[in-house]
Amino acid sequence: MPHNLRSPMKCRFGLAYFFWIGACGTGVVGDLPSDSAADGDAHQPDASVDASIADAKPAVDDAPADSVVADVGGTCYDRLTAHGINYKKTTARGVVDAVNVTDAVINGVGFHATTTSNPLTDPIACEFVLTLYDLAAVLKKHNVVSVGSLGSYCYRCCCAWSETNFCRGLNDPEPDCTKDGYSTHSWGRAIDIRYIKFVDGTSADINTTTDWVQSTDATCDVAMAKQTGMSAKLYSILCEAASIKIFENLLTPNYNSAHRNHWHLDTDKSGPVTSTFVKGLNNAPLMSQPARVDTGDQQGSCGDE
Helix, strand or coil, X not given: CCHHHCCCCCEECCCCCCCCCCCECCCCCCCCCCCCCCCCCCCCCCCCCCCCECCECCCCCCCCHHHCCCCCXXXXXXXXXXXCCCEEECCCCEECCEEEECCCEECCEEEEECCCCCECCCCEEHHHHHHHHHHHHHHHHCCEEEEEEEECCCCCECCCCCCCCCCCCCCCCCCCCCCCCEEHHHHCCEEEEEEEEECCCCEEECXXXXXXXXXXXXXXXXXXHCCCHHHHHHHHHHHHHXXXXXXXXXXXXXXXXXXXXXXXXXXXXXXXCCCCEECCCCCCCCCCCCCXXXXXXXXXXXXXX
C-alpha cells in the first residue's frame, strides 16, 4: 500500500514571506485544528488566466509496483533512511516530525525549488516525504526526471497569502482562521507543482495554457479524453496520481484562479488518506453523478479547498 496509508500523523510552522495559496482546513489551532480541506498554492497565484471549474473523482485503486516498498517498521525517520532519503530533523510550527530533505532526488525523481536544481528547503512532514516517494513512482512511469515546486509549507489561513494572511513563524501570534480554516500547507503535508521535466529534455509549465489546457469538464474523465500533446501527458500524470489515492485533494488550473499556475497536492492535516478528490466547487464524489461545473474565479470557495 502507498506509504501515507501506513502511519497516521499530524503537523506544526510557517515559512517566511512566500506568496502562498495553500490547501485549507477548518478548525482552530491550539495544538491542531480538527478539520482540513485543500486550498490554493503555496505562492501567490497567476491571476491572468480565467478558466472554468470542474470536478472528478478517479476510480482506479492500484499503486505502481515500485511505490510499494516493504514496511521496515520503526519510526517514520527509520523509513526515510530505509528508502535512501537524506534528511535532517527540524522544527516547524504545525508540522509533526518536520524534516528538511537535503538531496533533491527522491525515489529517482528530482523535487526542486521552482526551476533551480536546489532541493526543496521547506520543512515537510516526514510522512509527506514518503508520499512524495510514492508520487515519484508515478512520475517515473511517465518519464519524468524532475519537478519544480512553488513551495510546500506555509503556516497561515486559507485561502490565499496576503499582507495580513502571511506565513507565520514560531514566534508569530496565532492567526485567526475561524472563518476559512487553516491552509493544509500549514501542516507540511502539501506541495504545489508547476514545472515538469522529462527524460528526453522536454519540459512543461503548468501555467502555460497550451501545456495544460483548461477545461470545464470533469478533469479525470471527459477533460482528459479531449487532451492532446503535452496537455495529454500532464492530465495523464495528474489523474494516475489521483487514481492510486496517495493524496486527499488534487487541485489543478481547472479549479479556480488561485490554482491557475500549478497543481496543489495534499494529504489533509493528519492520518491516512481515506478519499481522493480532483475537486471542483463541491466535495461530492462525482463518479456516480454528472460533473458539476461552475465558471469564473471562485475566490469564496475556501471551504472546498
